[in-house]
Amino acid sequence: MRLTLLKNKCKFNRFLINRRFLSEERAKSSNQQNERFSSTREPFDVVINGGGIVGLSFLAALRKSPFMNDKRVLLLEQASRPSIAANATLLENRERSLGNRVSSLTAASKQFFEAIDVWSQIKPFAKEIKAMHVWAHDFYNGISFYPSSPSVSDMFYSNAVKHESNVCYIVENKHVLNALSKTASSDCIRYESSSTEITENNEYIDIVVNGKDLLSTSLLVACDGFNSFVRQNCDVNYFDLDLQQSAIVGTIEVVNELENDENDVAYQRFIPETNSVFAILPLTRNYASFVLSIPSNTGERLMSLTDEEFVDTLNDALFSRLKVTNSSFIQSAVTNIDKVLNTFLPPSLRRSRAPRSNPPHISSLQPNSHAMFPLRFGTTLPYLVTSPKGGKNNKVVIIGDASHRIHPLAGQGLNLGLGDAQLLADCLLKDINALNKTL
Numbered sequence: 001m002r003l004t005l006l007k008n009k010c011k012f013n014r015f016l017i018n019r020r021f022l023s024e025e026r027a028k029s030s031n032q033q034n035e036r037f038s039s040t041r042e043p044f045d046v047v048i049n050g051g052g053i054v055g056l057s058f059l060a061a062l063r064k065s066p067f068m069n070d071k072r073v074l075l076l077e078q079a080s081r082p083s084i085a086a087n088a089t090l091l092e093n094r095e096r097s098l099g100n101r102v103s104s105l106t107a108a109s110k111q112f113f114e115a116i117d118v119w120s121q122i123k124p125f126a127k128e129i130k131a132m133h134v135w136a137h138d139f140y141n142g143i144s145f146y147p148s149s150p151s152v153s154d155m156f157y158s159n160a161v162k163h164e165s166n167v168c169y170i171v172e173n174k175h176v177l178n179a180l181s182k183t184a185s186s187d188c189i190r191y192e193s194s195s196t197e198i199t200e201n202n203e204y205i206d207i208v209v210n211g212k213d214l215l216s217t218s219l220l221v222a223c224d225g226f227n228s229f230v231r232q233n234c235d236v237n238y239f240d241l242d243l244q245q246s247a248i249v250g251t252i253e254v255v256n257e258l259e260n261d262e263n264d265v266a267y268q269r270f271i272p273e274t275n276s277v278f279a280i281l282p283l284t285r286n287y288a289s290f291v292l293s294i295p296s297n298t299g300e301r302l303m304s305l306t307d308e309e310f311v312d313t314l315n316d317a318l319f320s321r322l323k324v325t326n327s328s329f330i331q332s333a334v335t336n337i338d339k340v341l342n343t344f345l346p347p348s349l350r351r352s353r354a355p356r357s358n359p360p361h362i363s364s365l366q367p368n369s370h371a372m373f374p375l376r377f378g379t380t381l382p383y384l385v386t387s388p389k390g391g392k393n394n395k396v397v398i399i400g401d402a403s404h405r406i407h408p409l410a411g412q413g414l415n416l417g418l419g420d421a422q423l424l425a426d427c428l429l430k431d432i433n434a435l436n437k438t439l
């Protein structure tokens, strides 16, 4: 919805203009530019500030379109160039090097990655999740999520998102970044480049990079994360709230009670007594990532525990006061009830597989894998389209965490950012196409 507002507010066909016109216009102003810059002002059509997953995905979406062939697009990333590894190397001994930052990707995000030709690189590392079970006290009274049947998907999504046979895909962020960096052409990205000043210059945005280089662009897209430099230097309201919660993330080895269990069910428990939420996100048959959200004032104590004590705490978070059963009689009764229901219910309401086994037992913590992050909520108000402070040309668009930061319990922050990137690229490309036809 926010991007619908965005589309209404800015006219993209005014952003991207004929290259010759661009160079001539800017040549005029470059003569007057300040001598403090090491080079003349470089003109671009689109500059993306920030090369996280959202920024790189937006770049890939633009580069995929033939309409962008004659446009100058640049991504600035403050970090150094990552070492890009081949998938075969990454898959070797994978379980010993699992990353602790992971994301659950929705069908829409997976299909966006397919559309920009990176999914085949991500797929070998993406764990297909067949069900998700969420509960508080009574495990059997929780809510189970399954992939909706094709007819239900059609009802809700029409043709926008195709039906998938998985609830979601869990993948380490490093593999998504690796895949995106591999597909991006290196002449579009400048690493170790931080935007340090942004100002409006007539029809353009001027950007100072590392305090010494001057760029100018028709459109600046901020993908520079929750501390966004661009947002802080634009005329946009930002609502920020300390959630007084922290998230501890890490990698754990798990033992499922059923033999040959594929470890393809995600679990999440809400623990009102400690104001905590504990989620287990499977990565491989034997390993999973976890996110434990806790009140901030308990974080330091938990992080100072030994690995063994920490594992006990996690198992406690999963099983304490938990009404689960080891009775095979009850488990098979529940399975039989499901079978009977599935015989009579219409296909759209059938359940494909119930997570009737208890949650897995956590056997160990991968050494040095856990880390803690403070959690805040933040959102730009009301638009994603803005101008540098004092300006009025609305040639800055803010997307991803730079625009909205949410609690990780629903696993939606990145999915929202990818939705922004996809929709913004679609709007832009449609308008350029329309403009090309009228020229």
Ligand SMILES: Cc1cc2nc3c(=O)[nH]c(=O)nc-3n(C[C@H](O)[C@H](O)[C@H](O)COP(=O)(O)OP(=O)(O)OC[C@H]3O[C@@H](n4cnc5c(N)ncnc54)[C@H](O)[C@@H]3O)c2cc1C
Pocket: 049, 050, 051, 052, 053, 054, 055, 076, 077, 078, 079, 102, 103, 104, 105, 193, 194, 195, 196, 223, 224, 225, 226, 228, 229, 230, 247, 249, 291, 373, 399, 400, 401, 402, 408, 410, 411, 412, 413, 414, 415, 416, 417
């Ligand atoms: C514990 C936890 C678990 C999560 N789990 C999930 C999940 O399961 N599913 C999900 O969808 N989301 C999840 N999220 C949210 C998700 O991680 C974020 O929404 C996502 O990473 C945001 O991506 P981004 O590209 O917008 O920002 P970032 O990843 O923050 O990238 C911003 C980039 O901009 C660069 N940058 C910053 N300033 C500048 C500058 N001045 N100049 C140039 N470059 C700059 C940075 O170096 C960085 O590379 C989780 C978050 C947390 C904390």
